[in-house]
Amino acid sequence: MTGRTAVITGIGVVAPGGTGTKAFWETLTAGRTATREISLFDAADFRSRVAAECDFDPRQEGLSPQEERRMDRAAQFAVVAAREAWADSALDRGGLRPERIGVSLGSAVGCTMGLEDEYVVLSDAGRFWEVDPTYRVPQLYGYMVPSTLAVEVAWASGAEGPVSLTSTGCTAGLDSVGAGVQMLVDGLADVVVAGATDAPISPISVACFDSIRATTPNNADPEHASRPFDLHRDGFVLGEGSAVLILEEKSAAMRRGAHIYAEIVGYANRSNAFHMTGLKPDGREMAEAIRVALRQAKLDPQAVDYINAHGSGTRQNDRHETEAFKRSLGERAYQVPVSSIKSMVGHSLGAIGSIEIAACALAIEHRVVPPTANLHHPDPECDLDYVPLTAREHDVDTVLSVGSGFGGFQSAMLLTRSGRA
Template sequence: MSSRIVITGIGVRAPGASGTKEFWDLLSSGRTATRRISFFDPSPYRSQVAGECDFDPESEGLSAREIRRMDRATQFAVACADDAIVDSGLEVNRLDPHRVGVSLGSAVAASTSLDVEYQILSDAGRRWTVSPEYLSPHMFDYLTPGVMPAELAWRIGAEGPVTMVSNGCTSGLDAVGNAVQVIRDGAADIMLAGATDTPITPIVVACFDAIKATTTYNNDPEHASRPFDASRNGFVLAEGSAMFVLETLEHATNRGAHIYAEVSGYATRSNAYHMTGLKKDGREMAEAIGAALAEARKNPEDLDYINAHGSGTKQNDWHETAALKRSLGLHAYETPVSSIKSMVGHSLGAIGSVEIAASLLAIENNVVPPTANLHEADPECDLDYVPVTARERRVDTVLSVGSGFGGFQSAIVLNRPGGTR
């Protein structure tokens, strides 16, 4: 029998939340944290709203040298990793470093620093040639995504498997799924896993403008993210990070750790169809859901809550609704579903981990967070999307799903620990 893997530590940085408690307070109250972009002048852009984090690296304990060296996304991950380690109660200096690993997900990696350095080197785009004397000595760190998990490894002294996962918007789910497999394979006892992205930069905003994926509700930022609502017209770009400590159930139990949940099932599929397009039948996401449930030894009837991808684009919400019906049958209509992107926006590769954090806290508190801004459901989105207000109910098992550009479709099953498998 394969090892049972559990999560014993959480760290979160999200719009409107500088830690796990603030994050859950935001979600459970149904408040939104999206606003007009303040990091740069957004007026030239089609979409001008985002989920920004009020993040101060100095107050997070980062030194001036660390701040200069690390991209903003890496800083987020480090802050979350510190919180997750403390929350888990692990004394990392007493662990065998060769048995500790890192699995980090990110869609656009160090895009913040790359954008800043381009502006400097090109003199705000006015020069085709650049002068080497203006080049940052840390440019290699910004260009190479693998530096990001390496920073985490150095931070905690991890000398085991260290991996970067970049599968678009499913990266946060896939990084945790990878960490589970590393432990089950016997390559590590402890894994620090999660994801980070800070994509609110002119180049990233322009990229999503070009394909008209983001919202144009610029005059109403707080209500711009409207998953499953008939008036939705695109997602709200955001930044954020969430990191977790994973270990075997036996290891966690022996040291008396608090266990948030067991990661009982995970699967990922590709639609091999289109870079940004989705088939309306949701078949590939349904396949991932079915495989994750099978690994978890769960039936659709066992699910108490579904944490949706729920980006707020027309095609994604139709695709996801179809996938849930296809994989869960009639029970799809009986299971509460919600999208926290309605409150914290879509932080690309980080959001899968941020949504795992929300799922863990739903189990911890027996509360289903709502889909904010859902006032008139799209007739084709006819499931129980928990509109506007959180719902108290027993939550033992959660399915969290993700869908990413490139055709990635992932699903993870989390359940309250206890019993046998």
């Protein structure tokens, strides 16, 4: 990333624990978990019956009845987050050329809720193998095309520049922001609306994760079910939400006197070419992504002040990325605080990477490291400083955020306080 530098000038978040960036940050810094019994459908027959749900009312968030009817829940999240990000940026959209506004959105599972709801109707709750299309809603085709999510954000943003949808599983939220940065660096846009969204808390998604026993069966204690790096962890907690960032070229943002949360100075992704859901314990591929991102940012490991971990709360992931940090950062891995916000807001699949980038930018802004909630019994295999239970005041100038996804995707991104790198 040479020449043009991307900076974050606006943040919008829809997340468990409260809609809006302020509510999101308060949830994190309070160490408050937003996990509970699933209420979006009757989960009585499922192995895992807990999730991190958003308390989201589309009407209260300013969506019209037509928008609510047209858009899947994931699209609603993204549009509301985008509107907040635009307002936060204080950009005068009237002074922008629409063809110079781009959109880069990520999602792992697209319009899952809309698709499932429509299948239930068209098949008469599964009674008919051949569904009856005469009962479909006009929006059904849009539900089947994940790029619809990016289109909705483009319409809401008046964006006539490049528009894309990245779907790389659980790293989609990191990869979409990386793609948005590249739009700016390549001069394809002057402003990019970048982020991700997912609303996967539906029977089909829960059943899929149940079948591979990836999610926690700790239904008796939902508040403490998400326990990354804890010896007694037993799977991740499914979540939902969206985060959208306004990215601008640094010099342009400075000329207009914009508030800059952070610069995005490095990004890389790798694949382990190994297994759909399995991870090698040595963390080699994630370590390589981290090294490339550091090299791109022209930073050495000593510059990293905080690591936002993937921290899903599965033994193989926690062990994998712990080794990746050691392999890529050396002794610095033992000195830098690490934490997982999934302990509080769950794992929203493709959305979580962007939600975590928003958290990283806010950590730089407020010089506070969010905690890893529910970490009462550290796993001896995970022997780094995981900031248990309580947020920590800390000089945060450079943040490393990582993601790991089914299919072998491994991504890393570096953010710095504006002016440091």
